[in-house]
Amino acid sequence: MSKHALFVAVFVLSGCQSLYYKAQETLGNEKRDILIDRVKKGRQDQQEAKEQYKTTLEAFQAVTGFAGGQTEEVYKRLKAEYDEAAARTKKVSDRIASIEQVSGDMFAEWESEINAMENRELKAKSRGLMREARARYTPLIRKMRDVEQRAKPVLKAFEDQVLFIKHNLNAEAVTSLRSTVSKMDTEVSKLVADIEASTREADAFLAALPGS
Numbered sequence: 001m002s003k004h005a006l007f008v009a010v011f012v013l014s015g016c017q018s019l020y021y022k023a024q025e026t027l028g029n030e031k032r033d034i035l036i037d038r039v040k041k042g043r044q045d046q047q048e049a050k051e052q053y054k055t056t057l058e059a060f061q062a063v064t065g066f067a068g069g070q071t072e073e074v075y076k077r078l079k080a081e082y083d084e085a086a087a088r089t090k091k092v093s094d095r096i097a098s099i100e101q102v103s104g105d106m107f108a109e110w111e112s113e114i115n116a117m118e119n120r121e122l123k124a125k126s127r128g129l130m131r132e133a134r135a136r137y138t139p140l141i142r143k144m145r146d147v148e149q150r151a152k153p154v155l156k157a158f159e160d161q162v163l164f165i166k167h168n169l170n171a172e173a174v175t176s177l178r179s180t181v182s183k184m185d186t187e188v189s190k191l192v193a194d195i196e197a198s199t200r201e202a203d204a205f206l207a208a209l210p211g212s
Helices: 003-026 031-065 071-116 120-167 171-179 181-207
Strands: none
Touching (some): 003 031, 031 071, 031 120, 031 171, 031 181, 071 171, 171 181
């Protein structure tokens, strides 16, 4: 993409975002309200992804006792679980990006409004409130990004196994899972722990915001 095309794309996206914010304001929703809503949805998305990762792992574990039969059916079952896990992972990543966008816009607007204030006492208090909000937000987004990074190798391990079985539709390919499913279990357990930590951080963030 040329620099000009990139500039146009950014301009269009910025314009669409501004229109979105204006439309939300007419409904009484400020950027803070939008951020709270997205954090709540992000929390839910991560919980749903957590359950899917566990379900996908269970599907892999279930076929380690494969004793012969239709390997094509095994492949289709595991592929379906992997596809759902991949979709959940993308949804979480998209949600994190949307949270980062609105939080960045919110803090930029907050800073601009503080700079426009003339009352020094109120200005100092507002800046203090903004620092507190940033201090609560920073560990939240860090935990969410940790989950995103932890999910990558887990999803890749699922994908590799599914592709191997696809390329080798025989009992040997399925039973080969026995040597790797234990490692997959460990990685999924770590991912689940990260999601639970992120959930606790989201709960703390929301609890600290009145009206959330």
